[in-house]
Structure formats: structure tokens, C-alpha cells
Amino acid sequence: MQLVTAIIKPFKLDDVRDALAQAGVNGITVTEVKGYGRQKGHTELYRGAEYIVDFLPKIKVETAVSDELVERVVDAIVQAAATGKIGDGKVFVHKLEEVVRIRTGETGEEAI
Amino acid sequence: MMENQIFELQYAIDTFYFLVCGALVMWMAAGFSLLESGLVRSKNTVEILTKNIALYAVACIMYLATGYALMYGGGWFLQGIEAFDLGTVLADSAENGFDGDSVYSPASDFFFQVVFVATAMSIVSGAVAERMKLWSFLVFAMVLTGFIYPLEGSWTWGGNDVFGMFNLGDLGFSDFAGSGIVHLAGASAALAGVLLLGARKGKYGKDGKSIAIPGANLPLATLGTFILWMGWFGFNGGSVLKLADAANAHSVAMVFLNTNAAAAAGLVGALLTARALFGKADLTMALNGALAGLVAITAEPSTPTALQASFFGLIAGIIVVFAIIGLDRLKIDDPVGAISVHGVIGLFGLLLVPVTNTGSSFSGQLIGAATIFGWVFVTSLVVWFVLKLTMGIRVSEEEEYEGLDIGECGIEAYPEFTSST
Numbered sequence: 001m002q003l004v005t006a007i008i009k010p011f012k013l014d015d016v017r018d019a020l021a022q023a024g025v026n027g028i029t030v031t032e033v034k035g036y037g038r039q040k041g042h043t044e045l046y047r048g049a050e051y052i053v054d055f056l057p058k059i060k061v062e063t064a065v066s067d068e069l070v071e072r073v074v075d076a077i078v079q080a081a082a083t084g085k086i087g088d089g090k091v092f093v094h095k096l097e098e099v100v101r102i103r104t105g106e107t108g109e110e111a112i
Numbered sequence: 113m114m115e116n117q118i119f120e121l122q123y124a125i126d127t128f129y130f131l132v133c134g135a136l137v138m139w140m141a142a143g144f145s146l147l148e149s150g151l152v153r154s155k156n157t158v159e160i161l162t163k164n165i166a167l168y169a170v171a172c173i174m175y176l177a178t179g180y181a182l183m184y185g186g187g188w189f190l191q192g193i194e195a196f197d198l199g200t201v202l203a204d205s206a207e208n209g210f211d212g213d214s215v216y217s218p219a220s221d222f223f224f225q226v227v228f229v230a231t232a233m234s235i236v237s238g239a240v241a242e243r244m245k246l247w248s249f250l251v252f253a254m255v256l257t258g259f260i261y262p263l264e265g266s267w268t269w270g271g272n273d274v275f276g277m278f279n280l281g282d283l284g285f286s287d288f289a290g291s292g293i294v295h296l297a298g299a300s301a302a303l304a305g306v307l308l309l310g311a312r313k314g315k316y317g318k319d320g321k322s323i324a325i326p327g328a329n330l331p332l333a334t335l336g337t338f339i340l341w342m343g344w345f346g347f348n349g350g351s352v353l354k355l356a357d358a359a360n361a362h363s364v365a366m367v368f369l370n371t372n373a374a375a376a377a378g379l380v381g382a383l384l385t386a387r388a389l390f391g392k393a394d395l396t397m398a399l400n401g402a403l404a405g406l407v408a409i410t411a412e413p414s415t416p417t418a419l420q421a422s423f424f425g426l427i428a429g430i431i432v433v434f435a436i437i438g439l440d441r442l443k444i445d446d447p448v449g450a451i452s453v454h455g456v457i458g459l460f461g462l463l464l465v466p467v468t469n470t471g472s473s474f475s476g477q478l479i480g481a482a483t484i485f486g487w488v489f490v491t492s493l494v495v496w497f498v499l500k501l502t503m504g505i506r507v508s509e510e511e512e513y514e515g516l517d518i519g520e521c522g523i524e525a526y527p528e529f530t531s532s533t
Contacts, residue, residue: 011513044522
């Protein structure tokens with residue numbers, strides 16, 4: 001099992017959700033987050049004076065998937081979230097030790 | 113000697129009356145700004161405010177440069193308006209007589225007219241809110257206020273023939289303060305823009321269902337409506353064009369009375385209709401209802417009785433709720449209901465005129481409405497289309513999501529609040 005964590009542009013959330021549903025993902029967790037990457041935020045002008053926006057708003061999408069599904073899921077996210085411009089985000093894949101469904105006590109892939 | 117002094121005093125009073133009413137109508141620009149900023153999401157507040165105050169300035173400049181001359185004749189850039197000759201004033205006053213048409217400063221007439229142009233343009237900004245590019249909108253504002261509106265105004269209040277073909281006044285067209293000339297015209301331009309622009313992202317679901325996008329600040333929207341309601345006394349009251357004799361003073365008072373009565377009844381009509389349809393009191397529909405009552409009475413506020421004015425307003429308040437729902441069904445996305453309030457009810461107001469004013473006819477009203485709509489809609493569609501091909505009229509999907517405040521203006525309205533978009 002793998003945990004896929006994606007940091008995406010907020011306006012792409014709907015597209016990513018649809019793509020994940022298509023790829024066979026049952027559930028996702030979405031968090032509003034802030035951060036920066038290689039560009040280190042950006043600057044805006046207010047009355048001619050510069051102010052720096054250090055942390056840009058992003059959306060974090062997390063989903064647990066089985067090993068055979070992981071490649072499809074990552075591809076789906078990358079395709080749906082890409083605009084080709086700076087700030088499109090990243091996808092992280094981590095090994096998942098255990099999953100438990102709280103209501104029934106099921107564990108492992110059964111619980112995903 | 114005494115007679116001349118009375119004429120001078122009459123000139124002073126009527127000029128002053130025009131100026132005060134003009135200032136009231138100018139205040140309506142503030143009302144539109146607040147109403148629109150209240151009915152959009154907070155991420156688009158700065159941009160809608162920038163649009164509103166900039167369009168007011170653009171309208172003033174364009175109407176000064178070309179608009180007034182196209183509508184009423186005279187020189188470009190108001191050349192000659194500064195001249196004052198007491199002899200002419202007294203001669204005109206003597207010719208018209210104490211009870212006749214008013215004689216007033218042409219500068220006050222310009223001021224009173226220019227704020228009407230700005231009102232027509234304000235109607236557009238609400239309908240295209242939350243997705244239109246700021247600069248394309250302002251270019252459109254230049255064309256509408258400097259050319260499209262003034263020509264249409266010249267055929268109505270200006271008394272000129274429509275491209276030399278026919279004369280609306282001779283056909284029995286009458287529009288006292290501009291249900292058609294100002295409100296229907298603004299809504300026609302707005303409709304053309306919305307059709308080319310499309311709905312806001314997320315407004316209609318994949319199955320075509322309409323999804324509510326609630327406004328961010330209903331106190332602002334309510335204050336904006338109160339300000340519009342107050343400004344309307346100048347809009348309609350000033351359109352009597354004269355105060356300084358007993359008959360006209362009474363007429364002004366009746367116009368104030370009827371304008372207020374129609375707005376009150378319109379609000380109640382919409383409030384009750386929304387309660388019947390949706391089960392709860394809907395504030396934004398009630399606000400639209402008050403404005404609908406005002407637009408409906410604007411075409412003829414001087415001849416109805418107080419009871420008739422109330423009834424007209426009530427009907428307008430009921431119609432506007434159905435118009436808003438109907439346009440939404442057609443997927444014409446109008447965030448503030450401007451096309452319903454000013455277009456549908458503007459037409460309704462024109463058609464009410466012959467009920468109480470025997471000097472007008474239904475056929476004249478219909479031809480006038482068709483002329484105004486046809487001219488403004490088609491020319492606007494062409495201008496919007498050219499803008500779409502050149503500058504583009506719609507912001508990017510990403511900018512729309514993040515809000516036009518950052519995308520167009522680089523600042524948020526409430527930078528110290530944490531936001532969830």
C-alpha cells in the first residue's frame with residue numbers, strides 16, 4: 001500500500017478529484033495549505049511599494065491506494081493538475097505500513 | 113424690473129434644483145458600487161470597486177468630450193457652455209412665461225445628464241462581475257458612454273430622428289426619466305456582454321443545475337440599495353426639469369411620492385414572492401424588488417396616483433423574482449440580477465406609461481423599446497466581440513478561482529483576514 005500526497009494549485013482541485021474518481025480511488029483527504037517551491041513566492045505592488053507573498057495558497061490531496069493502483073493514480077494527478085506554468089505542485093509517494101477502518105476494525109488493503 | 117428679478121430667481125432655483133438632483137444621481141454610483149461589492153465574493157471586491165469608480169470617471173470624461181454633443185448638439189468638449197448672457201436668460205424666460213418651460217444654466221443640464229450615463233454603465237458592471245477583465249470593461253465603457261448611449265439618447269430625449277427614418281416622439285414614445293433610455297439600455301449592453309462572456313466557473317453543474325454563489329457582504333448590498341433608493345429621488349425628481357412654479361413644485365412632490373411608493377411596494381412584492389417560492393425571506397431578492405419598483409416607475413412617475421404607483425411597484429417586484437429565476441434557467445449568469453431589474457422591468461415600466469399618460473401609446477412604447485434594445489444590444493455585441501478577439505474579455509480560469517482582486521489589482525480587500533476561497 002502507498003500513501004499518495006499531492007500539492008496542487010487550488011483551482012485544479014475539481015479536475016483532480018474527477019481524475020482520481022476515474023482512476024478508481026474511493027476516498028481522498030483535502031487540506032488547504034500554504035507553501036513555496038523553487039520560485040520562493042512572488043511579489044505584488046501596493047501603492048507602488050512592494051510586498052512579498054512568501055507562502056502561496058495550495059491544496060494538499062492525500063489518498064491511500066493499493067500497490068497496483070499507484071502508478072495510475074500518480075499519472076491521473078499529474079495530468080489533471082498540470083498547467084505547464086510555475087507552481088503546478090508536486091506528488092509524493094510514501095510506503096504505507098498499515099491502514100485500519102475504524103468502524104469495522106478491518107486492516108490492510110481491505111480497509112482502503 | 114420686478115419681473116426680471118423674479119425670472120432671475122426662477123433661473124437660480126431651477127439651476128440649483130438640477131444641480132442638487134444631479135448630485136443625488138451621482139450618489140447612485142456609490143449605491144451600485146456597494147450593492148455589487150456586496151453581492152460578489154470577497155475575492156473580487158477590490159476589482160468590482162475599481163471598475164465602478166473608474167467607469168464613473170470614464171463616463172464623465174467621454175460624455176464631456178463627445179457624448180453630450182452627440183445627444184443634444186453643441187460643440188465637442190462642451191465648447192461654449194461657459195458663456196453667460198443675462199439678456200438671453202431674461203428674454204427666454206419672458207418668452208416661456210413664468211409657468212412655461214424652465215430656463216436654467218446649460219452647465220447644470222450637462223451635470224444632470226452626465227450622471228445618467230454613468231448609471232447606465234454601472235448596470236453593466238454588475239452583470240459581468242467576477243470574470244471580466246478590468247481593462248476590456250473600461251474600453252467598452254468608453255464606447256458606450258461616448259457613442260452608443262448618446263446616439264440612443266438623441267433619438268429619445270434629444271428628439272432627433274432615428275437615422276433619419278422615424279421619430280419616436282411622433283410615434284407616441286414617452287420615457288420620463290429613463291426606464292428604457294437608461295435602464296433598458298444598460299441591461300441590453302450587459303446582456304450582450306454576458307452572452308459572449310459565459311457563466312462564472314462553478315455556477316452551473318455538469319448536469320446543468322444552477323449552483324448558488326452567495327454574496328460576501330449583505331450589509332453592503334443593503335446599504336447600496338438604500339443609497340440607490342435615495343439617489344432615485346434625484347433621478348426621477350430632477351427629470352421634471354423644473355421646480356420654480358406651483359404646478360411644477362407639486363409635480364416634483366408627486367414624483368418623489370410615487371417613486372418612494374413604487375420602491376416600497378416592489379420590495380414587499382419580491383419579499384412575499386420569494387417567501388412563497390423558497391419558504392424563507394430572501395434579502396437579496398427583496399433588494400432587487402425595491403430596485404424593480406424604482407425602475408418600473410421611472411418611465412412615468414408624474415401621472416400615476418399614489419395607489420397606482422404602489423400597484424405598479426408591487427407587480428414589478430413580483431415579476432423581477434421570476435425574471436431572475438428564468439434567466440438563471442437559461443444559464444445567463446448575472447451575479448446581481450441587473451438584466452432582470454433594469455432590462456425586464458425597464459421594458460415593463462415603458463409599457464406602463466400609456467396606462468396613466470394619455471400622451472403616449474402602446475405601439476410607440478414598443479417601437480421605442482425595440483429601437484433602444486436593438487441599437488444598444490447589437491452595437492454592444494460588436495464591441496464586446498472585437499474586444500474578445502483583441503484584448504480578450506475573460507480572465508484565466510486560475511485568476512477567476514483565485515479572485516480578480518489579486519489578478520487585476522494585486523491586492524485583497526481584507527488582507528488581514530484569513531480566507532478560504
